[in-house]
Amino acid sequence: MTASWQSIGSADLINLLGLEESLLGGQSFSWSSQGENQWIGVIRRAVVHLRWENEQLQWKSSGSIPIGKKELEHYLWLDDSYCRAIDALPWRSDLSLDQAIKKFSGLRVLRQPIDETLLVFLLSSAKSIPQIKQLRHRIHLNFGEDLGEDLFAFPGWERLSKLSETEARKLGMGYRAKYLVGVAQFLSQRHGWLEEVSGLKYKEARSCLMELPGVGPKVADCVLLFGAGKSQAFPIDTWILQALERQYGMKGWTMQQMQEFAGIHFGQHAGLAQQFLFSFQRSVGQTKSAKKE
DNA sequence: AACCAGGATAGCA
DNA sequence: TGCTATCCTGGT
Numbered sequence: 076m077t078a079s080w081q082s083i084g085s086a087d088l089i090n091l092l093g094l095e096e097s098l099l100g101g102q103s104f105s106w107s108s109q110g111e112n113q114w115i116g117v118i119r120r121a122v123v124h125l126r127w128e129n130e131q132l133q134w135k136s137s138g139s140i141p142i143g144k145k146e147l148e149h150y151l152w153l154d155d156s157y158c159r160a161i162d163a164l165p166w167r168s169d170l171s172l173d174q175a176i177k178k179f180s181g182l183r184v185l186r187q188p189i190d191e192t193l194l195v196f197l198l199s200s201a202k203s204i205p206q207i208k209q210l211r212h213r214i215h216l217n218f219g220e221d222l223g224e225d226l227f228a229f230p231g232w233e234r235l236s237k238l239s240e241t242e243a244r245k246l247g248m249g250y251r252a253k254y255l256v257g258v259a260q261f262l263s264q265r266h267g268w269l270e271e272v273s274g275l276k277y278k279e280a281r282s283c284l285m286e287l288p289g290v291g292p293k294v295a296d297c298v299l300l301f302g303a304g305k306s307q308a309f310p311i312d313t314w315i316l317q318a319l320e321r322q323y324g325m326k327g328w329t330m331q332q333m334q335e336f337a338g339i340h341f342g343q344h345a346g347l348a349q350q351f352l353f354s355f356q357r358s359v360g361q362t363k364s365a366k367k368e
Numbered sequence: 369a370a371c372c373a374g375g376a377t378a379g380c381a
Numbered sequence: 382t383g384c385t386a387t388c389c390t391g392g393t
Contacts, residue, residue, distance in 0.1 A: 249389025
């Protein structure tokens with residue numbers, strides 16, 4: 076890899092903390108920190124290096140199919156539509172959202188490939204970020220293409236469909252093993268199904284995905300938001316639950332009521348709002364105290 | 369040595 | 382519908 080660093084994106088759309096949170100904060104599990112203000116990750120079969128230097132974002136790419144600038148700009152949501160999305164959020168009347176947007180300025184939703192996204196969120200149940208990364212890496216290492224630099228590509232669902240549940244359990248997946256096998260076999264028999272689903276409207280796509288084993292409301296919303304560009308998707312995990320209960324006074328509400336509230340209050344880009352609230356809540360709430368009540 | 373974690377599901381009221 | 386126990390594994 077002899078390519079040199081190139082600049083990308085306009086600096087006013089990016090902010091160091093927000094960028095790092097976007098890469099490492101739990102929407103993708105393919106990035107890791109590589110020293111100060113520098114990261115390495117995999118997008119499809121490309122190895123991508125990013126760094127923040129001289130108040131600007133720089134990148135270079137290698138791997139068997141290096142990524143192009145346009146594609147990377149899309150992945151990182153570096154165009155103007157990001158600003159418009161932020162502006163459309165109700166931060167003017169919502170102090171909680173406002174403080175989260177200020178703290179994590181520049182935080183964005185990454186546009187990841189849907190097949191890889193489905194895999195990692197299938198693994199995510201009751202696992203922490205480092206554990207999900209580890210599981211993912213183990214799968215990529217065993218079945219995916221070697222891209223160099225100790226990084227491996229997503230093997231594809233076709234390849235994964237040849238796994239048995241026993242083999243999957245040996246990789247440490249626990250009860251998630253049967254989810255992986257079930258989804259892999261389903262998808263290998265229906266080529267193009269995922270792409271078809273991601274072309275549907277949000278609610279239809281959501282119920283389609285939830286037919287897959289191991290995919291409930293939360294995982295479906297993550298896949299749709301991070302892997303299919305459905306910006307209305309509003310995944311409710313424990314952190315968002317905390318935020319909604321404590322800052323929006325929604326204790327006792329059902330999930331369905333919360334989903335409905337999110338759609339009405341946050342609107343078209345509820346998923347972006349979710350990401351800010353998620354990061355903020357996680358940054359202040361690392362304590363396990365102050366639980367229910 | 370229990371207990372919990374960024375969930376889904378079956379089983380029951 | 383709404384609630385609960387259970388599912389694996391790794392970490393505290």
